[in-house]
Amino acid sequence: MNKNMHYEEQEDLRLGIVTGGSLTRGLDVKLDNTDLIEDVSVGTYVTIAGERHHFLGMITDISLEMVDPMLSINPPDLSNPFLSRVLNGTIIYGKLHILPQLTLSGSAASLLEGPQQVKTIPSHFAMVRQASEQDIARAFGEEDEKHIYIGNPLDMETKVCLDVSRLIERSNGIFGKSGTGKTFLTRILLAEMVQRGNAVNLIFDMHNEYGWMSTSESGYEVKALKQLFPSRVAVFTLDEQSSSRRGVSTDFVVEIGYDEIEPEDISILQETLNITDKGIELVYELHEHYGKKWLDRFLSQSVQETQEELEQRIEVHRGTLQALRRSLSQLKRLHFLVSEARQNSVASLLAYLNRKMNVVLEFGRYRDNILAYVLVANMLTRRIHDSYVRRKEQAMGESADEPVPLIITIEEAHKFLNSSVASQTIFGTIAREMRKYNVTLLVIDQRPGSIDEEVMSQIGTKMSCLLDNEKDIDSVLTGIHGKSDLKVVLSRLETKQQALIFGHAVPMPIVVRVKTYGTPDSYEHYGSITPTRAKLETEDIDDLWG
């Protein structure tokens, strides 16, 4: 009696009773009254009062049922109030399908343990009611240093929070079709992480959206990271002119020497540059023969010269050489590529990251240029990853500190992570090795269906806005409990600013209205949560060592 007290107080939210189901298939709930049907929506939460536990579950389907099919042949006149009240909830009734997610236990001891993943289901006819704000708050925790407030559940004001330490433990993904709010959601996440300082971010900012001001679809200007956290964010640019035209105060202009480009960098661009398999073999030969200077040499001398010089090693067709030269000449259009860079971009990038400065790399006029994006992101990441691996190994040998966890944000992730290149690119490696070397990814993509399956399965927390392509939906939901139920939920999201979040950093899948970003009061919050004292101290010490 006593333990149900809390629930009896809220009798008015009662929806119905559990009539059947299973842990894997979900539970069937008969609504007390069909009138309730229009008050419930897919994606919202209910609590079920079992004998010993309380359960939290998500509504994944709503249906109309009748006890006797005869009724559909001779339907009763429900405009008659008497008949309507007699028949509603008795032989015609509404049914909810519920995917049980968590047990919120009743006993005091288990209160301490917090919500647990469901391992059982409530008994027959257990009472079902709409989840209260407190139930959700208990499951997701309060917003604080360790919890990022990301948005609110449908029809509720409670905050839905992500567990930061779990978030940075694995690679994460933000998906959704064009214009659904991926970039806004990413800005929120990045800003929250920057202000907490648990990890340092490197953002390959393909569309120049994360460093400085940009304009939203509805025409107002939206601030970005450098404006919110000037002392903790550096903007690197590949195109100084574009950045200064947009009034961005940049910290570093990235130049990449031809001598820094390695055969692997070309090989992942095979498709973009339209190079044959033979051509790729040739690239490795050129590198072997000419060493670091291979690309510069190949592009500056004539095909004939190259052929003659190579002939001592291998036999090459002139045609293959000509085709390769044509393909690689496209690189000449990228003006940040120079024969020899004045400064070592990788070294200065690492220097910033080591000082816990978050770095946004702007592409300037190369926005939407896949060639530039893939080339630069892949090259820089590979070097940075090498350095992290080295430092992590030194740290294991106790000759150095652990490197600060690094999160690398990439857009159009399927370009790096589709099945044909995921095994070769550094991004595939990072996704697969989890956080072994303190480097993880935040992948943003409109077409998750094109991302390699294995990589998708390694993604810890997935945040998906609306998707309507079957293949994309399937790939996002791979491996999750109650997949077919969640499919319904995912395809019913609003077209903007709503996301289904599930995985490592949340206790259970939940649909959120993503909090609004871009209004003056939305910025006020940033700066209210600062990195913990202990962290600041290590930062200072790092500084002393330079």
Place this chain on the structure above:
Amino acid sequence: MGIEMPLKVAEVIEANTTEFTAQCYELYQAPPFGSLVKTSTAPVEIYGIIYNTTTGSIDPGRRPLARGKEESKEEDIYRIHPQFSSLFRTECNVLVVGYNEEGRIHHYLPPHPAHIHSFVYQCSDEEVYQFSQSLDFLSLILASQGKSPVPVEELLAASLRYASRTHPERGEFLITAGRELTLLLSKEVNCLSTILKRIQGE
């Protein structure tokens, strides 16, 4: 509230566990179809619902003859032949729907049937109200299907209409009863709609 003398209306002349037959003291003065009566068979009072009423000759071998050919009014027949009132009798068939033991009402069959010559009383409104606080008697009525010449839908509807008069929230009572019936008759939609039609107008 003064103590209302219960109205004695009949006497048991045949009984078994599920029903009894009572002969009314007055010709044609049977309690209405669907109404609640009780008979005391110490230590319990047995409740029943009138499901069929018959009036006929006292002597089963002698059928009455038509007598009114010359009369202009029906009453004249009985005025001219006063002995007729004692040649005929009115009998009620009563379906047992519960009993009262030491003031507690049970909505199931009593341990023993009524005794012959037990008096049958018409229940007061208060008793009907108390008895119909539970609707379990509906399933006992349903179980009697086939026993009586009267369709069970008619009996259900009549008993609910009768009981509903004693409830201040008459409409609510009928809705609750309707929902209960709907559950009992969920597989017999036609039967259900017959009953609902018969109680909804109230």
